[in-house]
Amino acid sequence: MAGITVDEKICKGCGLCANACPKKVISISEHRMNQNGYFIAEAVNPQNCIGCAFCAIMCPDCAIVVER
Amino acid sequence: MKVFQKTKMLTDAHLHYCPGCTHGIVHRLVAESIEELGLQEKSIGIAPVGCAVFAYDYFNCDMQEAAHGRAPAVATGIKRCLPDRLVFVYQGDGDLASIGMAETVHAAARGEKITIIFINNSIYGMTGGQMAPTTLIGQKATTCQNGRDPAVNGYPIRVCELLATLDAPYYIERVSTHDVKHVLAAKKAIKKALQFQAEGRGYTFVEVLVSCPTNWHMRPVDALRFMGEECTKTFPLGVFRDKSEGKQ
Amino acid sequence: MSKILLHGTEAICEGAIRNGCRAFFGYPITPQNEVPEYMSVKMPQIGGVFVQAESEVAAINMVYGAAGAGIRAMTSSSSPGVSLKQEGISYIACARIPCVIVNIMRAGPGLGGIQPAQGDYFQATKGGGHGDYHLIVLAPSSVQEACDYTYRAFDLADRYRVPAMILADGMIGQLMEPVELPPMRDLKEIPEKDWATSGHYGAARRVLNSLIIQPDELEPHVNEMQRTYEEIYRNERRAVEYCTEDAEIVLTAYGTVARIVKSAVNELRKQGVKAGCVRPITLYPFPDDTYAACAARPNTKAFLSVELSLGQMVEDVKLAVNGKKPVYFYGRTGGNVPEESEIVAAAKKALAQAEAEK
Incomplete structure (x- = not known):
């Protein structure tokens, strides 16, 4: 079972992960904000994750761990 | 099983870059490459002045912080004295192609056995979006507010092409970070350059196109698109020198 | 050896x-x-x-x-x-x-x-x-x-x-x-x-x-x-003193100028003028203790800094002497080097000026 974990403290909500995800697993939250004031990335469709790591490859902040 | 996690060659410090700036991706690629090559313990990095000025906080190896544009000279001093170490330089376009052009060209001409990672985002990021030597024709900056006009501001400098006129460089390539495919290609180029250095082959130079959403006044995703569609027109991707494959 | x-x-x-x-x-x-x-x-x-x-x-x-x-x-x-x-x-x-x-x-x-x-x-x-x-x-x-x-x-x-x-x-x-x-x-x-x-x-x-x-x-x-x-x-702090013990005029110079000054001191002594000189070895830290010691001697009437400039080290000499004795300056510039005779004349003039201003 593949899945991602976003380090919410580090995430800057830039959305490059969501843009790269081929399965629309990730989305930038419209409500949840971290301590730095960024709306954070979250797995909204985790069941679709195939563990391709495209999100992590595009994340400029190394905020995503991918498991498979 | 974890298929992707942060490399130990990066420290735990949080990157200070703006949201969506792909500097962070390049940091990761350099760090992963060094770790995969097993060269972490003999690496010495040189940080520039510019957005990457805090790079010494991020790379988990010995680091020196150089004056603006002088990193290739600093690297020369280290590498000549300690030829068995891996010496890498991380510089932006203002640092490398403007104030440090002399150091850049001469380190390349001497064939210093170092690796230079050149970040081209076509703007002065740290100081707030002034025109860079790499700013595209028509691109707006705070010191050319109607867009870069060749009649007034001249033309962008293509550093890879310029260095490829020299005999000494061993490897010169331009890569980009605008999508997954290109990031993977960038990783390959950076790792190749570091490997060539480790083998004592010669001067290696990788130019990486990076986005600057903040100073381009674009959303991060739009900035990636601009990079892929516009920046690559002025700065075509490719290998400009690879002596290992006989490409002169 | x-x-x-x-x-x-x-x-x-x-x-x-x-x-x-x-x-x-x-x-x-x-x-x-x-x-x-x-x-x-x-x-x-x-x-x-x-x-x-x-x-x-x-x-x-x-x-x-x-x-x-x-x-x-x-x-x-x-x-x-x-x-x-x-x-x-x-x-x-x-x-x-x-x-x-x-x-x-x-x-x-x-x-x-x-x-x-x-x-x-x-x-x-x-x-x-x-x-x-x-x-x-x-x-x-x-x-x-x-x-x-x-x-x-x-x-x-x-x-x-x-x-x-x-x-x-x-x-x-x-x-x-x-x-x-x-x-x-x-x-x-x-x-x-x-x-x-x-x-x-x-x-x-x-x-x-x-x-x-x-x-x-x-x-x-x-x-x-x-x-x-x-x-x-x-x-x-390091400095070399030459004939300063009983000197009325203490000349000072560094580098090659100090060699000319030393021979000027010899010439002044020959002419009956009690001259000496201080040559700083360390310019930073400036050997102010040596100058202060000279300034404290009752026989010292004046200092003269001789330089291949328009007066730079003389400022540190003044700080070291701290107003206790007058400090004068003689310099050449542009690549010219003073002759021994010029320094002898400058030293005599400085001494006369110090006497007059007393």
């Missing part, structure tokens, strides 16, 4: 090499070209590094890299070139990287001339670049001293983690004199640098940096640097 005949520039190189200098980075400029030329031959012979840099700016930054990696490194230049190095020297001072910089001074300002001068005193002793910092500055007056002081400069720089400068003039550079060379130092004797960014091989990572962006971190850093300068001031 036997002596050999050497140029001042060669003596500087030998002093450096014999105390472990294994990296030299330079750029051509008259009148110091013999230094990089000599080093380009010698360094490869002893397993050292020589690079002719693309500019003085690059050369000092190569020193930053090499010395930062723990190697004893040196660069040399002459006045306009040393101006170019100031950026790098300021960074080196803040990052606390020990190294040696040689300035064979020529006449300025601007491109100036290529004849001897001492117009870079302020630049050398007050910092030179931006920010609060100093160099240890040594001023040789003979070829032997050019060798010995360069040798010593490396130890001082390492001990305090402060860059050191050899401030000489074009005459020292071109002079040939017999020199007794110190023995070659075993590199293993040189204390290890636990701060050097040398590729750490398992040790905790090290960083050399001059960017300290938080005011509450930068202030303690420069205060710490200042404490080092105070320690250097306490330990390292």
Whole structure:
């Protein structure tokens, strides 16, 4: 079972992960904000994750761990 | 099983870059490459002045912080004295192609056995979006507010092409970070350059196109698109020198 | 031990090499070209590094890299070139990287001339670049001293983690004199640098940096640097006195000018004028204790600073004498060097003026 974990403290909500995800697993939250004031990335469709790591490859902040 | 996690060659410090700036991706690629090559313990990095000025906080190896544009000279001093170490330089376009052009060209001409990672985002990021030597024709900056006009501001400098006129460089390539495919290609180029250095082959130079959403006044995703569609027109991707494959 | 005949520039190189200098980075400029030329031959012979840099700016930054990696490194230049190095020297001072910089001074300002001068005193002793910092500055007056002081400069720089400068003039550079060379130092004797960014091989990572962006971190850093300068001031002030014990007029000069001043003192004594002289060896830290001691003597009536400038060291002499006795100045510039007779006349005039003003 593949899945991602976003380090919410580090995430800057830039959305490059969501843009790269081929399965629309990730989305930038419209409500949840971290301590730095960024709306954070979250797995909204985790069941679709195939563990391709495209999100992590595009994340400029190394905020995503991918498991498979 | 974890298929992707942060490399130990990066420290735990949080990157200070703006949201969506792909500097962070390049940091990761350099760090992963060094770790995969097993060269972490003999690496010495040189940080520039510019957005990457805090790079010494991020790379988990010995680091020196150089004056603006002088990193290739600093690297020369280290590498000549300690030829068995891996010496890498991380510089932006203002640092490398403007104030440090002399150091850049001469380190390349001497064939210093170092690796230079050149970040081209076509703007002065740290100081707030002034025109860079790499700013595209028509691109707006705070010191050319109607867009870069060749009649007034001249033309962008293509550093890879310029260095490829020299005999000494061993490897010169331009890569980009605008999508997954290109990031993977960038990783390959950076790792190749570091490997060539480790083998004592010669001067290696990788130019990486990076986005600057903040100073381009674009959303991060739009900035990636601009990079892929516009920046690559002025700065075509490719290998400009690879002596290992006989490409002169 | 036997002596050999050497140029001042060669003596500087030998002093450096014999105390472990294994990296030299330079750029051509008259009148110091013999230094990089000599080093380009010698360094490869002893397993050292020589690079002719693309500019003085690059050369000092190569020193930053090499010395930062723990190697004893040196660069040399002459006045306009040393101006170019100031950026790098300021960074080196803040990052606390020990190294040696040689300035064979020529006449300025601007491109100036290529004849001897001492117009870079302020630049050398007050910092030179931006920010609060100093160099240890040594001023040789003979070829032997050019060798010995360069040798010593490396130890001082390492001990305090402060860059050191050899401030000489074009005459020292071109002079040939017999020199007794110190023995070659075993590199293993040189204390290890636990701060050097040398590729750490398992040790905790090290960083050399001059960017300290938080005011509450930068202030303690420069205060710490200042404490080092105070320690250097306490330990390292050096000067040579000649006939000052009963002198009515105390002349003072550094470098080659001190040699002319010394013969002027002899001539004054011959003419019945009680003259003496003080020659500072360290220009930073300035040997103010020697001047203060002279000023405190009842027989001392006046001081005269003789320089190849329009009056730079004289300011430090005045600070050291602190108003206790009058301090006068005589200088030549543009590359001209005063004759002994000019100095004799200036000394007599200064003495007469001091008497008249009493």
